[in-house]
Amino acid sequence: MRRRRFFPTAIATGLATPAIVHAQNVTRSVKAAYRLTTLSRDLEQPWGLAFLPDGRILITERPGRLRVFGSGRLDRTPLVGVPKVYASSQGGLLDVCLHPGFAQNRVLYLSYSAAGTGGAATAVARAELTDGGLRDVTPIFEALPRTGGGLHFGSRIAFDRAGMMYVTTGERYQMRRAQDLGDLAGKVVRLRDDGSVPADNPFVGRAGARPEIFTYGHRNPQGLDMNPDSGQMWLVEHGPRGGDELNRLVAGANYGWPLATHGIDYSGSKISDHKNLPGMEDPVRVWVPSISPCGLCFYTGDRFPGWRDTAFTGALSNEALFRIELDGPRYRSEERLLVGRLPYIRDVRQGPDGLLYLVTHSDDGGLFRLEPA
Numbered sequence: 001m002r003r004r005r006f007f008p009t010a011i012a013t014g015l016a017t018p019a020i021v022h023a024q025n026v027t028r029s030v031k032a033a034y035r036l037t038t039l040s041r042d043l044e045q046p047w048g049l050a051f052l053p054d055g056r057i058l059i060t061e062r063p064g065r066l067r068v069f070g071s072g073r074l075d076r077t078p079l080v081g082v083p084k085v086y087a088s089s090q091g092g093l094l095d096v097c098l099h100p101g102f103a104q105n106r107v108l109y110l111s112y113s114a115a116g117t118g119g120a121a122t123a124v125a126r127a128e129l130t131d132g133g134l135r136d137v138t139p140i141f142e143a144l145p146r147t148g149g150g151l152h153f154g155s156r157i158a159f160d161r162a163g164m165m166y167v168t169t170g171e172r173y174q175m176r177r178a179q180d181l182g183d184l185a186g187k188v189v190r191l192r193d194d195g196s197v198p199a200d201n202p203f204v205g206r207a208g209a210r211p212e213i214f215t216y217g218h219r220n221p222q223g224l225d226m227n228p229d230s231g232q233m234w235l236v237e238h239g240p241r242g243g244d245e246l247n248r249l250v251a252g253a254n255y256g257w258p259l260a261t262h263g264i265d266y267s268g269s270k271i272s273d274h275k276n277l278p279g280m281e282d283p284v285r286v287w288v289p290s291i292s293p294c295g296l297c298f299y300t301g302d303r304f305p306g307w308r309d310t311a312f313t314g315a316l317s318n319e320a321l322f323r324i325e326l327d328g329p330r331y332r333s334e335e336r337l338l339v340g341r342l343p344y345i346r347d348v349r350q351g352p353d354g355l356l357y358l359v360t361h362s363d364d365g366g367l368f369r370l371e372p373a
Contacts, residue, residue, distance in 0.1 A: 089150025140195025
């Protein structure tokens with residue numbers, strides 16, 4: 001993906017601010033007519049969002065804040081208790097995900113870049129949400145070893161039907177790490193809700209391999225969701241210059257990076273002679289040139305009947321929202337929505353109301369909603 005710089009602006013302060021509820025003109029897509037509504041423009045580099053049972057929305061900001069949007073307003077006071085993050089370059093506070101039993105246990109998870117001896121790494125913390133913030137914050141995973149630099153942390157979190165947690169990690173811009181089974185960078189890991197390793201993970205008991213690993217050979221995956229039809233996990237990941245991918249995750253599979261890729265280096269030089277190799281999983285969809293896909297959401301709602309059972313991903317460098325139609329495990333077609341209207345779409349999620357919510361990753365980032373027209 002093209003790397004972009006974001007320049008610091010003033011941090012939001014104390015009182016709640018009214019939402020900018022501004023609906024734009026009707027747009028007609030292939031299978032639906034919709035309006036784009038702006039809910040807030042008071043976010044600094046928002047990265048992920050999750051919906052609470054009471055309808056409020058949790059939103060992460062990459063500099064290290066967890067915000068709450070509810071009753072038409074963004075609370076100007078961030079929640080307390082967020083773990084310290086390494087907020088440099090692409091690092092910081094990344095995804096937020098609720099425990100499947102959140103309504104009973106109030107547990108959530110945060111992914112972030114954590115600094116320590118040797119540099120920084122993608123980490124996950126488990127915490128309990130209270131009225132004032134987070135408590136019992138416990139780091140439960142870190143994509144060791146730590147290394148220097150601020151690029152390619154991933155990272156998304158999602159749960160499957162069995163209550164297993166999946167976390168994506170980037171290869172930290174050190175491409176060979178993605179193929180090293182003794183290294184947790186450039187992987188998708190599968191964990192129990194307390195961070196322990198399930199006994200049926202594909203590399204449990206294999207000498208020299210980390211038992212947390214579910215799949216490997218990934219570059220920088222920044223979208224993850226479960227396909228509700230199959231129960232399988234899918235992801236989108238950034239290629240280099242070209243070669244972004246949509247992948248269906250198969251336990252133990254190698255997704256090729258950097259030995260097989262459709263992309264080239266940013267310098268224009270070749271990374272590999274191979275677009276695919278025996279024993280490696282081919283992507284379901286490849287984008288050349290890059291779109292820099294971020295966030296992944298399988299739509300299951302009833303507010304847009306024509307969009308049911310399709311996947312959505314934001315496109316940082318294409319400045320669009322992609323709607324992807326699948327035929328089982330195969331790619332069928334895609335449609336670009338909001339072209340040129342929302343720059344840097346970082347995440348897309350379906351709300352409990354059946355509408356689609358987006359955040360845009362900039363210093364004056366926003367929260368937006370797609371509504372039927």
